[in-house]
Amino acid sequence: MSPLAIVFLVLLVLSGIGLIIFILMHSGKGTGISDMIASSMYSTQTGTSIIEKNLDRITIGCAIVFLLSLVVLMIVYPHGTISQ
Numbered sequence: 001m002s003p004l005a006i007v008f009l010v011l012l013v014l015s016g017i018g019l020i021i022f023i024l025m026h027s028g029k030g031t032g033i034s035d036m037i038a039s040s041m042y043s044t045q046t047g048t049s050i051i052e053k054n055l056d057r058i059t060i061g062c063a064i065v066f067l068l069s070l071v072v073l074m075i076v077y078p079h080g081t082i083s084q
Helices: 003-025 033-041 045-076
Strands: none
Touching: 003 045
């Protein structure tokens, strides 16, 4: 396997794990992990919104990295061309 495939596969796996973690941290209806963190750090509603905005940005960044690495792997290595 070429170094290019290894780099993009590692990026794909790490960004996928990051997506799972950060999506689970989002609050649904006030019962998410980010609300627990925000309630312990801030007593106002502005603290929650700041944490949610940052969490949104991180999640979007992970999604972009995931999609770009997936597209690069699909273009560089079409179906059935990666040999072991």
